[in-house]
Amino acid sequence: MGPGPRAGRGAGGRPPHTAPAELGAGDQLLGQLERLAALHGSGALTDEEFTRAKARLIG
Numbered sequence: 001m002g003p004g005p006r007a008g009r010g011a012g013g014r015p016p017h018t019a020p021a022e023l024g025a026g027d028q029l030l031g032q033l034e035r036l037a038a039l040h041g042s043g044a045l046t047d048e049e050f051t052r053a054k055a056r057l058i059g
Contacts, residue, residue, distance in 0.1 A: 032057050 023031070033054065040050040 029057060 036045065036050060036053050036057070039045045040047075045053065
C-alpha cells in the first residue's frame with residue numbers, strides 16, 4: 001500500500017518533530033515556554049522557579 005494523504009506527518013496529522021536548528025527563534029521560544037508551562041503544571045517546577053525560568057527566556 002502506498003503513502004496515504006497523511007504521509008510525512010507525525011501523530012495526529014501534525015508534521016513530524018523538527019530539530020531545533022530548523023526552527024525560527026520565535027518557534028524555539030514558544031516551545032521552551034510551553035515546556036516550562038508543562039513542567040510547572042505537573043508540579044516539577046514551583047511558582048518561583050517557573051517565574052525565574054520564564055524571565056530568563058523572555059529577557
